[in-house]
Amino acid sequence: MTSQTTEHLRRRNLSRVLTVLHEEGERSRAELTREVGLSRSTMAGVVAELVRLGLVTESTPALTGGAGRPSGVVRFADDVAVVAVNPEVDAVHVGLVGLGGRVLKHARIETPDTDVATVVGLAAATVTGMLAGDPVRVLGLGLAIPGQVRMRDGVVRQATHLGWSEVPIVEEVAKATGLRSWAANAATLAMRAESRFGAGKGVADLVYLIGGASGVGGGAVMAGRLLTGAAGYAGEFGHTVVRPGGAACHCGASGCLEAEVEQATLLSAVGLDAAEAGRLGERMAERLAGDGDAELAALVAEKAGLLAVAVRNAVNVLNPQAIVLSGFLAALHGAAPVDLVGDAVAAIREGIEVRDAALGEEQLMIGAAELVWAELLADPAGFLADP
Ligand SMILES: [Zn+2]
Incomplete structure (x- = not known):
């Protein structure tokens, strides 16, 4: 040899x-x-x-x-970690994540400003604070961005909810923190986390949809591989049409799932605000119990019906073994007596499972960290030799 x-x-x-x-x-x-x-x-x-x-x-x-x-x-080793950063419309999440998807620290810093300089400054300061007096060896930084990120160089092409367009976020955050950095679409990263450690573990063909304050995202794993498309934008189920000529969408089109089914509508229907989104499912169940709220029941049935259109299209095109729903979409599905795959082609929906995501609020921290772990895992000695 x-x-x-x-x-x-x-x-x-x-x-x-x-x-x-x-x-x-x-x-x-x-x-x-x-x-x-x-x-x-x-x-x-x-x-x-x-x-x-x-x-x-x-x-x-x-x-x-x-x-x-x-x-x-x-x-x-307990002292090896990566930094995870997820900017949202109302806050920046920063975490420290160890190998095996263990979230060691997680902070949510509220901010009304989502401009790039504010987000980068908050992330860098939080990382410094988290590491002060803690002898952790940080190997890199992963960013989960609610928008389209070009995989090749980590440039955010468009993140409408943050007001970002053509932002070289990886370069900026690396400069501010001194850490090697990577970025990708948040929904894709949440799916990677569920696929590796959560509800999608061991599922080779998976469709994933997540709904939150910033709209609906998604992704797919096919034959065990992440479906990326030519430049990394595949899986935008939030922008598939569920009602032709329907509500105007941020993307410029109309009738998209994301424009027709919004978290804010469901929250206000049950009197919760954005910070209480985690209780949406429980609150809807309470209101719908027994002969409950007929108006809410009609709203939930309508929105779940629109979700079913997007799910049916995804299922018929991709033939997944399981659908994983996350965020408010899981709450909506739980509240509505609607078979989301009932209208899919009979042979294709056979044996299909609809599951709720399992990793909860840590999903995005774990997913963002995967960007760095993937680089390390591909060649541990080479990664560490090349600081
Ligand atoms: Zn759209």
Whole structure:
């Protein structure tokens, strides 16, 4: 074997072992050896190098009386993290996330200003505050943006709710924090989080829709791969037409799902404000219980019917195994006795599952962090050698 091939194999093994740990959590060295399919001595070398790189620790094996060699448990180093940033219409979320999608810290800083300088300044100051006196090794920064982000260079093409257009956000935030940075569409990142750690774990063909204050986003995983499209904009289910000639949408068209089904409408119908969106499902259920609120029941049925149009189109085009609903769309689905896939082609809707997202409020922090973890996992030694 040439030394180049040996080097390539060594790096690939680091990547495979760290990826299993990231996706599945801590493992004994014996379990890792079985799952990854390496020899015992090769695995010993891989774990030793991951420990040397400061990414994992290995506990000393307990002495057992039984047969076979005892095996230490390999787990993530506690002091390695990435920064996650998610600007929204009314606040900036900043988090510290460890390997395995563990959210270590999460702050929501309210701000009425969403201009780029304010968001970057708030994010940088919050990161500095979070790290003060905490010996965490930060490997990079991931941004979840409610808008279209060009994957190649992290330029925000358009984020209408923030008022951003053609913003080189990755460059700006890297300059302000000194951290290597990446950015992508928020809904796509929330889906990546659910797909890796939540309701979509293990589902190879998945359609994901999320609704929040900034509208409706989405994405799809097909044959285990993220559907990106040519430049990274695929999966905008919020801008599929559910009512031709309907309400005007931010995107310039009309009758989009996002324009026809809005979180604010449902919140005001049950007397909640934007900060209470997490209680929407529960509040609607209370109001609809028994012979409850007929007006609300009609509104919910209408909005769920429009959601069903978008879902039916997605299902007929993509033939997913599961649909994952998040944010207020999950609340709407829970409140409405509407079969969202009932009108899809019979063979295509067979066996399909409609599920609620599982990661709650941490979804976007975990998803934004995935941008950095993906770079590390692809080549741990190379990533750390290239600061
Ligand atoms: Zn639209």
